[in-house]
Amino acid sequence: MTQTEGSGAPEPTAGGVPDSSVAVSAEPEGGQAHAQETAALAATASPDLIANSLGEYAQIWWRRVRGGESGALPVVIGLIVIVVYFQVRSSLFLSAGNLVNLITQAAFIVTFGMAEVFVLLLGEIDLSVGYNAALGAVITLWMLSSNLPLWLAVVTGLAFSAAFAGLEGVIITRLRLPSFVVTLAGYLGGFGLLLALIDLAAPGAGGTIRLSDNVLLAIEGGSMSVAASWIVMIAAVALTGAYMVTRDARRRANNLAAPPASVTFLKIALMAVAGVIVVLICSQNRGVGFTVVEGVPWVVLVVLVLLVAWTILLNRTRLGRYIYAIGGNAEAARRAGINLSRIRVTAFALCGLTAGITGIIYASNLGSMSNNFNGGQYVLYAVAAAVIGGTSLFGGRGRMLGAVLGGLVVGVIYNGLTLLGLGAAAQYIWTALVLLAAVVVDSLARRGSTPT
Amino acid sequence: MATPSQGDAGKGARSAEADRAPTGSPSPSAGTADADGQPLLRLRGIGKRFGPVQALIDINLDVPAGKVTALVGDNGAGKSTLVKSIAGIWQPSSGEIIWNGKRVHLHSPRDATALGIATVYQDLALADNLDIVQNMMLGHEVVRHGLLDEITMEKTAKATLADLAVTTVRSVRQVVGSLSGGQRQAVAVAKAVMQEAQLVIMDEPTAALGVSQTELVLSLITRLAERGPAVLVISHNLNDVFRVADRIAVLYLGRLAAVGPAAEFDPASVVDLMTTGTSSRLMNGNGENVTLRGSGSEG
Secondary structure, eight states, X not given: OHHHHHHOSSOXXXXXXXXXXXXXXXXHHHHHHHHHHHHHHHTTSOHHHHOOSHHHHHHHHHHHHHTTOOTTHHHHHHHHHHHHHHXXXXXXXXXXXXXXXXXXXXXXXXXXXXXXXXXXXXXXXXTTHHHHHHHHHHHHHHHXXXXXXXXXXXXXXXXXXHHHHHHHHHHHHHTTOOHHHHHHHHHHHHHHHHHHHHHHHSTTSSSEEEOOOHHHHHHHHOBOOHHHHHHHHHHHHHHHHHHHHHHHHHHHHXXXXXXXXXXXXXXXXXXXXXXXXXXXXXXSOOOSTTOOOOSOBHHHHHHHHHHHHHHHHHHHSHHHHHHHHHHHOHHHHHHTTOOHHHXXXXXXXXXXXXXXXXXXHHHHHHTEEETTOOHHHHHHHHHHHHHHTTOOTTSSXXXXXXXXXXXXXXXXXXXXXXXTTOOHHHHHHHHHHHHHHHHHHHHHHHHHHSOO | OOOOOHHHHHXXXXXXXXXXXXXXXXXXXXXXXXXXSSOSEEEEEEEEEETTEEEEEEEEEEEOTTSEEEEEEOTTSSHHHHHHXXXXXXXXXXXXXXXXXXXXXXXXXXXXXXXXXEEEOTTTXXXXXXXXXXXXXXXXXXXXXXXXXXXXXXXXXXHHHHHTTOOSOSOTTSBGGGSOHHHHHHHHHHHHHHTXXXXXXXXXXXXXXXXXHHHHHHHHHHHHHHTSOEEEEEOSOHHHHHHHOXXXXXXXXXXXXXXXXXXXXXXXXXXHHHHHSOOSOSOOSSGGGOEEOSTTOOO
């Protein structure tokens, strides 16, 4: 590093090759290989950093999609297709009432998916995520029913969920056991603990503990005012846009490749359009009778904050980088001096923390937590959401945004089929088909990209 | 196995720490030991025994800084065992490792890394799902205000690659899984360089590479040594060895059959040494630098 600092940033190539004979000898092979690789590169490097114009960007992007690096495209297209299908079958689908209904139903599937991403990125799985969420929520509700302060109840519940998953992580890393088996034990034990805990917290209530705190109930039940909805949406788009623009500007100022400005502005515009549509629909009065109900549900803000926080954690911190590295090549990570056990346990704890938040969202939606909680089904939804969103089961690949989109797909299917009057049978079969389709698309795309 | 005692172990770790400190500072005690002084790495009487099998016998080898030392030998000659002893993966049963004039004990790969010994493996060192910059900086990320400083890291990585004249990589934000074997090797080497390795060990760097990729890696090895670190290359391929090596060490059945400047050898004599442990064809004109050892050892 000492030498490279000295050679200076502006012209590293010229400064770094002191001996002309070396450069000349390297040139022929370099040039030759370069020609071969330009085509391959287009299929592998992000168009963000090698395209110079919008047209070129689109070209490279399309080549990448065909080469198997499809990113969020299949899930976005799938989501649009499903939404259009349901809208055609029932004009109620995109009505204000149903859209808000859908958002509140899908929210906990989305956050379950986000929880699972942390461990899937390591190439592990957490089957106990469902009951872990329920346990955390029951503890929070129990403390609230004992008139303890809200913050303490929430923090304790979340801490329990994080510790529960963290303990599983410790067992998995210390004893080198497969996460599948350890978290299966956590799943069974979690269910048993849930039954016992609810009876303890609300004796004689028939296995249900009620949520009476208005703040927590408002997460799913309440909405921001229309004005606040617009302000939040505009602020979110503006902040994200400002971040993207300044990041590009800083890269250019440092002589690094940056996405073409037109691409960045297009992305911001798309974000703004999506935001405006959601806020417009949610701002319509969806109340029945004389009560006016309007505005974007608070849970949207909760999910957005979680999405931003976890995305920053995964993409911009050491911890996140190491999670990806371990999922990609644990041996390489170990040789780089990374403490694998610590990162793995932390990832499990983050999965548990996100599950705890999910439990509160779930309880907020139902107004209670009961021993009917279907932790087995929800863990499968969690994995489905993550995988539909492009997360690999083998580790190293996946994004939080993907889990949000994947969770929305599961939520839309659930909501749409219910709206069409189709029951649980159709709902399970459709979710199964979409999950299969997502995995097949992913594997076909990747098979197409591997050189043979 | 004759592993060092507990007290020895503690001392070893401490001496590794003590050695690390002065490398960056202009301290006179253990500065840069180059061609004039003692070599960077000196192996004295290294032996390694696996149960009844004596894998290495009395290896005496100097690895000087700024030079490419090639370690050649047939399968089972002990090349990997020797290299793993230097990389801290295995502890030698006897003999001593002298680093910058000080005896060191390497109990783990971490100890070796702390001294500045980097081993470049073709497949083990890189995560396919991370891009070139992320791989090169893995474990050495630059953090500002708690967040990764991608710009600084990308500039550092780019400058290192440019220094090594790695030109075939168009975007350093390319995922490593998409690179060719030669490019992967180049990234792995650049990673070692960036972490200021003083000794870079490369295990069969050109195995499984095509012609142009091999060229890329060979010119990279030459440029790497020109930058200052010692390079120790294990190879089967004598063509490659004679292209890049300044010094050649031949192992035969766990013994060092011969060691000396590459100019003193020719391919025929090296083949003789690799297969029989001795050679009558060594260029004897001024071949006094070549040390022949343990001639005609029994199986």
